[in-house]
Each structure stands twice: as structure tokens, then as C-alpha cells.
Amino acid sequence: MQPAAEASIGEAAPGPMIEIKGLSRTFGSFQALKSIDLTIQKGTVFGFVGPNGAGKSTTMSILATLMAPSSGYAKVDGFDVTKHPEEVRKRIGYMPDFFGVYDNFKTVEYLHFYGASYGIPKAEREALIPQLLELVNLTDKANAYVDTLSRGMKQRLCLARCLVHDPELLILDEPASGLDPRARIEMREILRELKSMGKTIIISSHILPELAEMVDEIGVIERGQMIAQGNVAEIQNRMRVKRFLQIRLLSGEDEAEQFLQDRPYVNKLLRDERGIQIHFGGNDEDQAVLLHELVSAGYKLVSFSEAQTNLEDVFLEITKGGDGVQ
């Protein structure tokens, strides 16, 4: 495999922010990544989706220069992570899925420490840190000890730490995991702000449906393989070949379920408090026929509608164990 040309040290490359080609990683006999290809353009917010153990964190660790690939290459802003890790580290802000904080450090001191570790002079840090604290809504906690902060606050502080050297790329591994709904909303607002600042963000999350409106592209990874990748709308459209119909009846749901199972294009039925959900393989005409049959059979329909697919449905559909959508 012939890697693309490298960027000169100290200069930003004009090409994509992330370029991954044939990336593999093995741990003993276990293959965590199987020849992954991925290109992310500058300014893109990329959602990385996949079940636990699919290889998201491994890919992110390689991009963060914390792990060497077994084969293939990964480049950040034109710099190969194995050949120029120092240049890559200057350009990335990495937030791991699990991270700790130093006890006996105040919030401001914590950020000063990381700022100094990136070589930012003290005078610059003095001006920068209040701005970062304001961005992550921690201004009132500036002098609090880090270990006294709540989990949500620590996540936000870690995000501020990622931004202390103004990196072009943010690698966020499950930034919202373990957060309560309010903290998730706050995190989402900060990420939206960062997107508007033109940062390239690669984010893995289990709450992608919540982030759907801010993610430009998604990549779905399962068992170390990238099984779908592209624009969010594109992938959702691809999924629209399979419809989800939602039916609510006044009564007789059991009989209706029996009736529906024998109808054509009905692939799967699910019952919940909202009614019956049908995984429907037909088109608009087939859908109209089904509605007509239900009414003719005397079922008292309260509603018959097509449910909107969201990223979660896409994720569940793609990762249900088959070969997936390519």
C-alpha cells in the first residue's frame, strides 16, 4: 500500500483532516480493527457509531498516538500518527471514554497544568483559561478542587482541557456517557458551539439520535469493520427502503396482530404502549392496500402512520448482525 504524501512539519496540510487507509490492529489472536478506510474533511463533525467492543476506542486511540496500528496508516492533517506523533499531538484534543483527574488540584490549576504541558506561556494561559471556563460553564467553579466536581462538570472540564491548545481536531470518545439528561444537553450545546467555531470533531456516542442534528457524517463500525459510512441524510434515505408503520387501535390488538402477520410485506411486528409497529417492506401502494384491508376487516383504527427513522433505527438496523449496508 502506498501512503499519500506527508505534510511538512509545522505546516497545516491542505487535504483532509483524517485519512485512514487499511488500518488494522490485533491484540494477540483477536483482531480489533480489520482494514478500516476513513476520510474526514476539515470542519466536519463525524459521528462514530458501533456497539461496545466494535473498535471505536481502538481507532480513536491510534489517532491520539496512544496505540500503534498493526498495519495500514492513519494521518491527521497530513501527518502520519506513527511517524510524526509530536505534530499530531499539537493538532488534536483527545477526550477518552474513561479519564481521571488529579486530587488536590483546583480547576484553574488543572487547566494551567495542561496549558503549560502544551507549551503555552503563562501570560497567554491567564487570558485563555477564563474564556475556556466560560465556554464550558464552569466559571463559578474556577477555584473548586477538581475531585469535588460532579461527573458532568468533570466531563466539561476535560473538554476545556482538550481545547486549551486550540487544536483543529477533537477526538471525543463517548463524551456524554454516564451523564444525566441535563448534563447531556449542556454537553450537546458546547459541541454545537465548537462546531460553529469550525473545529473538526470525531465523536463516538450512544446518544447519536440526540446529536443527529449536529453530525454531518456518520460511520458505523461493527466487529472491527466499517460497515456504513457517509452523510447522515444519505444513510437515512438508504434506510427508507424499509418503512416503519405505526398503528393504534381502539380495541382488538391481539386479533389485528394475527391478521397483520398474514399480510404481504409485513416483515416484523412489535407491540408497545404506543400500539403496533410494523417493519414494512412494501411501497406507498402496498401501504395503501394494507390500510384498506385493515379497515375492511372492521378494525377500529385510531391512527395509521409512517414512523420517522432516526439515527438509532439506522444504527440498530445496520448492526443487527448481518453484513450491513455498504
Added chain:
Amino acid sequence: MRNEAMNGRMKGLRSWLINPVLNKEFTLRMRTVRSMWTLFFYLLAMGFLMLSIVYLTQMLGSNNRSFNPEDSKIMFYFLAFAQLGLIAFMAPGLTAGVISGEREKQTLNLLLTTQQSSSTIILSKLLSSLSFMIVIVLSTIPIYSMVFLYGGVSPKQLILVFLFFVFIMFMLGSFGIMFSTLLKRTMISVIATYGVGLFIFVGTAIIFYVVMAIVSQFQYNNPNTNFSWIGHIIAWNPIAALYSILDPSISNEVFNFNGSSVKKAPIQLWQEFVLIYTALSALALWLSIRKLRPRLKRN
């Protein structure tokens, strides 16, 4: 031009010495209550030992209730060996968790993605641990000063002994940091460091005595063979090395084993000890620096 180059070098040295990792280590170490308690109990132990030896010397010594220089010398020896034992006990505990502790607290990955080099991280951690141990050892000087009240020990000897202590801390600290880097769990790293410490303090002495017993038997049959090399074995032992600082004649004695032809030791035991362990400590630190980050560069 020359001045500018000099200034640049001084700036580089200053920024290396006052680097963020070292700064952080100092701040965090001195903020913990544990540091104060460590200092307190260390001084308590040393003070207790000192008062015990004074009491025993008075009780068991001459009845005229006055110190003689020989008593003072014994007191100094006793304190020096006790201090050596305490350092051997303390150094692994202070250094064997500096990297694995960060790994366990999940702060290491964050540190490794910064611009700090592996050598800065490792050497700063060693320097910070050493500084704390030096503070502890220096705080025992008032206890040693009691020895000077009665004479018998020269200030030069005292300085040499303290420098030897610093070297022992550096040596055990280097091994502690190496195990802390190579092993994932702090508990295992601490056990490994204490194991190596035990081997250096006790194992080398046992090897020396076993070899000496074998050689004694062999020399009985071959009286003309030179066995002065046996002195090089005990040079690996810190207790023997410290003893050679307190009593330089011991080096000559070990190299003149059973009447060997060598009359003067080729090297003082403590000098050989310093040479051997400087090389091993440098190797330990080199390994730590190499292994801190994953090896990324491929052929």
C-alpha cells in the same frame, strides 16, 4: 553572540528544570496530608532510635556518665545504618507507583497526548520523588547534630554519608519508576521494587557469604590461588558500601581475602558500588523512557 547562545542554553535548562510535570508533582505531593505524616513518622522513628542509642550507651557504657568519641562514632554508625534501612523502606513506596498510579487513575493517557516528552515525564517524576526524600533526610540533620556534640565524626564523613543516601534514593527510585512503567498495577510494581531492594540489600550479602564459603574450601586445596576478586561481589551491597565510607579499611580487608596477595584495595567498595548502580539506574531510566509511550515508529 556567545552570550546569546549561553542565555539560550540557560533558558532551555530552566524550562526543563521548571517544567509543568515537575511543578505539578511538587504541588500535589506537598498538598497531601500523607506527605506531612510521612515526614512526621520518619523523624519520630529516627528520634526514637537516637534516644534509644543514647540511653543504651549510658546504661551499658562507662559509669562516669560522659560520652567519649568512640561512643559517638558508634552512635553515628548506628544512625547511618538505621537511616539506610529507612530509605530502603521508603524509596520504593514513593516511586513504585508514580506511573502505574497515573495509569490506574486514568490520567496517564491525557498526559501522554500532551507535548511533554517521555524523558521529561520520567525524570520529573524521579526528581520530584527524590526531592521529597531529600527533604525528609535533611530534616534528620538536627538528630545527627547530637553526634557532633561529642566529637568522633568529621563533617566530611557526614557529607559523604548523606551524598551516599541521595545516591541510594536515586538508585531505588530509578528501579521503582522502571517497574511502575513496565508493570500495569501499582501493587505488583511495589512488590517488584521491594523484591529488587531486598536482593540488593540481603541477596548480594548472602551470595558473598556463599561464595566466600566455597572459596575458603577451595583455597585450602590451592593455597597459591588469588581470590581477591571476591571483593567485587560485596561491592554490590549497599550496607558494605556504606561501611566502607565509615571505615575505609574494610575495602582493603575484603580484597585481601584469606591473605591474598593484594594489599591495597583496587577501588573502595562504595566507589565500585556507585559505578555499578549508576549504570544500572541509567539503564532502568532509559527503559522507562522507552516504554512509557507505545512504540509507534515502524520500519
